[in-house]
Amino acid sequence: MKNTLRWLGVFVLLAGLPFLLGNYYNDVYRKMLLWVTLALGYNFLFGIGGQVSFSHFAFYGVGAYSIVIFLFQFHLPLPLAIVLGVALCVLVALAVAIPSTRLEGFYLALATLALAQLFVVVLNEGGAVTGGTGGLANYRLPDIFGVHITGPWYTAVIVFVLLMTLFILLKLDRSWFGRACRAVRDNPEAAAAMGINVARTKVIVFTLTSALAGVAGMAYAFVDNTVNPPIFGLENAFLILFMVIVGGSGRHAGAVIGAVLLFLLPFFLSPLVGHHHVLVFGLLVLGAILVAPKGLIGAVDFMKKKFS
Amino acid sequence: MQDFLELAVSATASGCIYGLIALAYLLMIRPTGIINFAVGEWAMVSAFGGYVFLTKYEFPYPLGMAVVIAFMLLVGWVTERVAVRPLVEKGAPLLAPVLALLGVLVITREIISVSFPPDPLPVPFPFGFGRLEFGLVAGSYQSFFIIAVTVLVFVGAWFFFEKTLWGRSFEAVSLNRKAAALMGINLSRVTSLSFAGGAAMAGLGGLLVAPNVSAHYQMGVPLAIQGFTALVIGGVGRVEGALLGGLLLAFAEQFTTRYAPIASGYTQGVPLLLLMLFLLVRPTGLLRSK
Numbered sequence: 001m002k003n004t005l006r007w008l009g010v011f012v013l014l015a016g017l018p019f020l021l022g023n024y025y026n027d028v029y030r031k032m033l034l035w036v037t038l039a040l041g042y043n044f045l046f047g048i049g050g051q052v053s054f055s056h057f058a059f060y061g062v063g064a065y066s067i068v069i070f071l072f073q074f075h076l077p078l079p080l081a082i083v084l085g086v087a088l089c090v091l092v093a094l095a096v097a098i099p100s101t102r103l104e105g106f107y108l109a110l111a112t113l114a115l116a117q118l119f120v121v122v123l124n125e126g127g128a129v130t131g132g133t134g135g136l137a138n139y140r141l142p143d144i145f146g147v148h149i150t151g152p153w154y155t156a157v158i159v160f161v162l163l164m165t166l167f168i169l170l171k172l173d174r175s176w177f178g179r180a181c182r183a184v185r186d187n188p189e190a191a192a193a194m195g196i197n198v199a200r201t202k203v204i205v206f207t208l209t210s211a212l213a214g215v216a217g218m219a220y221a222f223v224d225n226t227v228n229p230p231i232f233g234l235e236n237a238f239l240i241l242f243m244v245i246v247g248g249s250g251r252h253a254g255a256v257i258g259a260v261l262l263f264l265l266p267f268f269l270s271p272l273v274g275h276h277h278v279l280v281f282g283l284l285v286l287g288a289i290l291v292a293p294k295g296l297i298g299a300v301d302f303m304k305k306k307f308s
Numbered sequence: 309m310q311d312f313l314e315l316a317v318s319a320t321a322s323g324c325i326y327g328l329i330a331l332a333y334l335l336m337i338r339p340t341g342i343i344n345f346a347v348g349e350w351a352m353v354s355a356f357g358g359y360v361f362l363t364k365y366e367f368p369y370p371l372g373m374a375v376v377i378a379f380m381l382l383v384g385w386v387t388e389r390v391a392v393r394p395l396v397e398k399g400a401p402l403l404a405p406v407l408a409l410l411g412v413l414v415i416t417r418e419i420i421s422v423s424f425p426p427d428p429l430p431v432p433f434p435f436g437f438g439r440l441e442f443g444l445v446a447g448s449y450q451s452f453f454i455i456a457v458t459v460l461v462f463v464g465a466w467f468f469f470e471k472t473l474w475g476r477s478f479e480a481v482s483l484n485r486k487a488a489a490l491m492g493i494n495l496s497r498v499t500s501l502s503f504a505g506g507a508a509m510a511g512l513g514g515l516l517v518a519p520n521v522s523a524h525y526q527m528g529v530p531l532a533i534q535g536f537t538a539l540v541i542g543g544v545g546r547v548e549g550a551l552l553g554g555l556l557l558a559f560a561e562q563f564t565t566r567y568a569p570i571a572s573g574y575t576q577g578v579p580l581l582l583l584m585l586f587l588l589v590r591p592t593g594l595l596r597s598k
Contacts, residue, residue: 052406099587106343106406107540107587113345114533114580125573234529238414245407279418286411289404290394 011163015156023151027223030155032263034220037162039243039259040252041212044169046241047249048178049205050185054237055096055112058119059089059210061232063217065136068227069129072139082218089214093207101202104188108206116237123229135228154222161219165212169252172208181205182250235278242285248295257296310444317447319562320555324458327554328513329535330542331465334550335506337539338482339498342392342405346413348532349420350507351514354380355523356420358431358515369434376515377508384507387412388500396499413528421525428522431515454516458551461512465547478502510535530576537579540586543593552594557582 014033018026042056066088070081096115100108123130130136141149149157172178180201183191188198221227239262247258266277273280288295332347357376361367367375391408435449469475480488481498489495513531521527538557542549561578564570586593 050403052403096584099584102587103591107583109343109345110533110536110540111580111583111587113529114537114583117529117533118577118580121573121576125571238410241407241410242414276418276422278414279422282411282414282418286391286408286415289408289411290391293400293404 007163007167011159014162015159018152018155021152026152026155028267030158030223032260033155033158033162034216034223035240035243035263036256036259037158037165037216037219038213038240039247039255040162040165040169041209041216042240043244043247043249043252043255044173044181045205045209047244047251047255048173048185049181049202049209051101051202051206052106052109052241053112053206054109054234054241055115055119055210056213056240057232057237058112058116059093059213060217060220061119061123061227062089062092063214064221064227064232065123065130065217066214067218068136068139068221071142072136073129078142078144082215085218086211086214089211090207093210094203097203097206101199101206108202113234116234120229120233123232131228133229135226137226137228140225141222158219158223161216165216166252168212173252177201177204239278239281242281245285246281246288246295248297251295251297253300254295254297257300261296310446313444314446315562315566316559317445317451319558321447321451321454321558322517322562323538323555323558324454324551325513325517325531325554326534326538326557327551328458328461328509328516329531330538330550330554331462331547332506332510332513333535333539334544334547335502335509337544339478339502340392340396340405341402342409343536344409344503344506345406345532346387346409346416347506347510347535348528348530349413349416350380350383350510350528351517351531352523352525352528353383353416353420354511354514355431355518355527356424356429356525357511358518359424359429359523362432363430369432373434373515377511380507380511381504383511384504385500387507388503392499392503393496417525417528424523424525426525428524431518431523433519450516450519457512457516461509462547462551469547474501533579537583539593540583541593543595545593546595549593549595556594 018029021029038056038060042053045051045053045056063085066085067081070076070084071078076084092115096111097108100111123135124133126132141154180191180196183194183196184198184201191201192198243258243262244255245258246262247256248254262281265280269277269280292298294301329347329351332350333343336342336344354376357379358372361372361375362369365372387409391412392405395404395408433450434453438449439446440449440452467475469479477488477493478498480491480493481495485495513535514527517531534557535554538553539550540553541556542551542553557579560582561575564578565572565575
């Protein structure tokens, strides 16, 4: 009961905030929440599951495109479109993860790099179905029970997606499965010796987090009411990885800090470096790995210990 | 038939490029276990080096090529010093240098995109643009040049690994790091050399492919994917495997483009399909290590 109230409180707080923000800041705010959602999922895959993947953002794209295509090209009802979109993410994730996790090493990283690259090609070449290089636009969220959700009210939907993702990940993290993931990350041989099916654990983590990214993508589809190929390129796949590393991999709070920081940084950096903030990110990441492998959350812990 | 043979020559040339990139991966992966995703970016840097020295300053080709390759050796050496060695010495898990190299990848790419105009930049052909015919087999000068250089490099690499003391010490390190160190092999020197050599191989690939595709800051990632796929097809255990895998991949790609009724962009899916297929059916690659 107390726990439910706490979740509800956080929801009201996060969803209430955009009503105080203007249109522009509401837009920045909800995009930030989507990045936080993505970073949380990716942190579970990379920080807790120990797998490097470059397709997290591609699955975000699969979710975004699939819901638009199912709704407006195939004219399916919203719930069915959501289910089919998730199913598509799961199928693609399984197809990539099952072969790539059979061997020790970075095969999944390379396979997902190839997948992410191919996804953009498919979007560009997809003709009328994907809208080609121009993408799809001029659609709007179907009315739900006769209500048209827009503006700050739609931000509440995104807050719901974020909290749902966090809830699922926290539950998993604190379960047998979360500990199995950490064991597989730290020492696969020992994990196998304890009776954990290493390959299956990896496949499940990858598929689950990819599906969560897909759901976040579905929420994204109605933020700008347009989806187009350039957004889903490799740059953003690297950005998610960087958010988690800079924030502190393996920690949910770290993922949140990293996502917020790296999302907001370009707004402050652009007067100084123009569009070249990615270079700054690269340097930040290299610095973090060399000097502070625990990321910003590690620094926070250190300060807490020092001053308590 | 003629069409087929012409295609075969150009596929062989592309396969050689993939083979060189695969060899770059292999040089670093065997002694260290580190997979360096930045090899594609290294090929890209070298292509831009070709633009600077051969197009802009008009160095004679052999000299320009030597300067670019020397520069790549330096790039590899510095990268190892900055992004790999501190982590290995700290005893960080293998993932740490791999991630650090991803940082290097992004930094490299951004530095190039900041320093050069965004359009593809031309890099000259060493022998100009022309056609060479041996009976039915015909292709561009560049195709034959690529094939010749790659054959030389692979013969050299094979000789290095099989016949020289240095090459054997690479083998020893890849088999068992601790034992190799106890036998008096200088691990850090082997690591330095493997990164310098890897950068040079990737750079050679980039310089050779540059006249055909022009230097562009986004050319790295596809090469990194194709090179790795070639490595998986051929098998990490043997040097020849890199070339064999590269050739197989290039033939699969070019024949799909030519004969399959799909948009040419989709051929970028061929490496992914082959990668999945080989990981499922023959994860050790075609050639087993001895």
